[in-house]
Amino acid sequence: MRLVSHPVLCNYYVTYRCNASCSFCDIWERPSPYVTLDNARQNLRDLKRLGVRVVDFTGGEPLLHRQLPELLHEARQLGLITTITTNALLYPKQAERLRGLVDMLHFSLDSPVAEEHDRLRGVACFDKVMESIAIARQLGERPDILFTVFTHNVHQIRQMHEEICLPNNLVLILNPVFEYNTVETGDRLSAEALTQLSWWGRQKNVYLNDAFVQLRRDGGNHISDPVCKAGSTTLVISPENKLVLPCYHLGLKDFPITDNLYELYHSADVQQLVALEGRLPGCEGCTINCYMQPSFAVEVNKYWWRALPSTLKYNWVKGTWKQLL
Template identity: 75%
Template structure:
């Protein structure tokens, strides 16, 4: 049963450029402009009219956008929940300007070992993450650690949690790795690893959407009966100011917004593409977290109930639960 009939999330790519070269991502390989204040202002107004609640300013590395603090301020003025994930390289430089503008601030950290983390990210950034944690805390911010889980690092969760997160009062977000478009991410997560993740999801100061695990155990999205609601729950905007459909990772169509996002979204051509969500051949077996999470939130099914406790837990820890209603 569909509970919410409008998009709830916007993945807003402020640039595809990045100052890292993570070995499990290809976004940084793309040439890219930066979004402008003018187009973001227009789109935020329309996103509000469309019912969107959360704006994820993403990339690439979003802090490469020199006006990122102004973009966040525009979103906060319109009462959006804001989220931003960074590799930490530029956070010390911009921390003061970002203060109070990011509801969910994530620092990416995939290993407690400097050499291993830096190798996976393709650039030395471990020390900057450690520095960013201290700067953020000194400013009264409450960042999270976003730990992307692979087969090769699942055993390191405990050390990151115990040595970095708990002493600093941080939430540890466990982000199971996913494959897309042939991007090499190593071995698929084993059944044993999925069980390990379920154990960690029950620990204090740890957030893992348990529906992510259930979906993987079920073989991912199935086009005959899709759980994916990517296009109807999430709006994806590119740095070129185009609407990406049905999602960024599939990217079948890119339609110029031209200052008219609200009407474009409701147009017949876009609605036809939205109707294909989760039903295309490439959608079979998909488990992409950034689209499944909002998909679980808008339709009542077994994944909705699996996701609910962890979602409430995280929003309680972050103090954002009131903004969801």
């Protein structure tokens, strides 16, 4: 049973540029402009009109965009929930300008061991994450730690939880690694690793969408009976001010927005691609978290029930549940 028929999330790529070179990501390899404030203002109004509730200003590294505070302010003025994920290299210098503008602020940290984290990120940023945690707490912000989990680092969850998150009263978000295109992310998570993830998701100050675990046990999305609703739940806007379909990672087609996102989304060409969500050849086996999360939220099925407890838990802890009512 479908509960929501309109988009609920926008992944707004403010730039593809990045000041890191993560081994499990290829976005930083792409040339890229920056979104303009004028385009964003109109797009955000249309997003609100389309029913979007959450805007993830992403990249690349979103803090590279010098007008990011203005973008966040525009979204907040419209009552949209804002979220940012950053490697924290620039956060200490920009923290004051970002204060109070980000509902869900995530610092990426992929190992509690500095050398390992920096190797995965291709740049020395562990110390910047630690510095950013201290600054954010001083400013009254409530950042989360986003931990991308591989088979090789699942054993480090306890150390991350006990040495970094609990002492700082931070939520540890477990982000199971996913494969896409030709990016080498390593072996898929083992059955034992998935079991450990489910256990950790029930612990204090830990968030894991358990539907991610179930989807991986089921072999990912299947085009014969798709769980993915990326096209109808998630709008992807590129730095070139284009609507990307059916999702960023598959990216079969993009449409220039030209200050008319609302009409563009409802156009026949866009809706034809939306209707193919989860059914395209490249969708087979997909487990990409940023599209599955909203997919689980709009249709009552086993994944909806598996996602519900963690969704309620996180939004209660963060205080964003009121905005979702």
